Amino acid sequence: MLMLCFRALVLTLVGCVALPAAAQSPIEIGKAYDIASRALGEHRTVNVVLPPSYAKTPERRYPVLYLIDGGIDQDLLHVAGVVQLGAMWGRSAEAIVVGIETKDRRKELVGPTKDPDLLKRFPTAGSSSKFREFLKTEVKPLVERTYRTGERSAVLGESLAGLFVIETYLTDPELFDAYGAIDPSLWWDKEALSRTAIGRVNARHKGRSLFLAIAKEQLEEPSASQRLISAIRNQGLPNCELRRSDLTHATIYQQLTPQAAQYLLPPSKPPALAFGFNLACTNK
Template identity: 40%
Template sequence: MISFLLRTFVALFVTALALPASAAPQDGQPVVIGEVHTLSSRVLKQDRRIVVRLPGGYASDPARRYDVVYVIDGGPEQDFPHIAGLAQSTEVNGTFEPFILIGIETVKRREEITPPVADPAPYVAELKANPGGSASFRRFIAEEVKPWVEGRYRTSGNDALMGESLAGLFVVESLLEAPTLFDDYIAVSPSLWWENMKYGRDAVSYLKRLPRGRRRLYLTLADEGHRHQQGVEMLVAALKSSAPADLQWLWVPQWDSETHGSIYHGAALDAFRAFYGVPSQIYLPGPLLTGRRMRERTAAENARRERKCTRENSRRTTPGETRTIEDAIIYECLLYDLGPRAADGRFDR
């Protein structure tokens, strides 16, 4: 039984934290972006922090349930704060469905979330860590974190696992080794150089053994080179040749525009839009925008204006496409493919 030990607030003090104590304003209020909970883990045999952000409308709509996105390296000083900012952004712009965000802290990430290796010595020498703890970390998530989340919050039953670099390796390994644990997998520049590119080399055999069931993979890569890129390209080739029909996947290479250090934030936003995107409508523009008198709406436009837009009844398009035919699609339901273009995949947005 996981015991609840501590509850604190994750707060951003904006500029106040960057100022010396004597210069900090005395009347500022913190901007709260989530809560930190400490779980006592029997699997890890230590306490571990879990960070939670609930959607803005969570309390006002008690009947609604939400998808959950689990972020590896998700401690309050790790990737949770910037991913939480993305989660909050849809409450302003409405480009994807809101979700519950769960950050799972790593402490010795090179040991905790890495797969086992045949010869640890080179890894110990170069990484100063003894690798191979990924199976135990997955047990921690499956047996302790997910039950705690599902018992405490209104979850929908659709869960995503997300991570970058070694955490991205953990995402790919989890898809191939424990494919029923999550529904959606977001792997950002995954370190598939690991163990001589094992999860690239062996991907075909893993994919052929995947159990039936709907799953989705978002895969992207920065300008990494060497075995890092080779391993990911092996995985892409395996997906093209051997992915089962019910595995939807997107391959979005960004090696011409992103580095290892810059890719995560934008890629996470792109994945959220791809997996959870919501439709929108182009409204009839008024005279302040066009500089001319506003025309009357047509009967067809009035009918479209009253229709509830869903992913199923929306037209898949891009901003570039709609710009050329905007007047013909006023009030039509549109589901935009935003962000960088996918190079390959089989995915129903």
């Protein structure tokens, strides 16, 4: 029995009341899958959060948002909550959120580098192609055979995960329908990835949309983001750019995830204007 004791202000014991113990039950937000990955050569956790209506509408199919850095102690709870709230208000579509856990982020999220200083500091860096193969051959097939997925899939990442999203957009655009990169670390390896953008963006990117948000620090040294944006504009590809000098690398993810979800997971009909969900892309 749980005993709650109450004391008078004069510190005189006035009595103890016996209350029944509160009933307990776990709060479940999704399922975690342990994948013995051939691509990575190790076990990896993939978390799946379903929309509230999933069990109630057995004929319905849902878009999927794949989240890089999607471990339970990483960005999963934040992004899954934003997606659910956005759907409640009609700002974005209901979606299945798939969180892909990362472990060694510089090993998994960046491509090869020849920079001796980077290799000295981060000797494991450079295996992003293996992580992409993991998504392509193991994660996506698992999700698509297990859940009622729709035609649209999107991927979202911030910082180094955002860099991985941009690299995937440039190298394997058919992997997802929409790409979201919030303040991607385009500075990595002396801005090497952005220098390849003009030669990589081509007809394969037709219909693949990109959400790109850049914070204060990179706007102060904008060459990398400008190369990427120029390559996309030259091909007339769908994109939404948000250049936010009022936000820093530490604040932009929390602030702009709702806008990213709105662009990556568009609702079937626009939300009411009175709600104020205007997506003011810089390039519009």
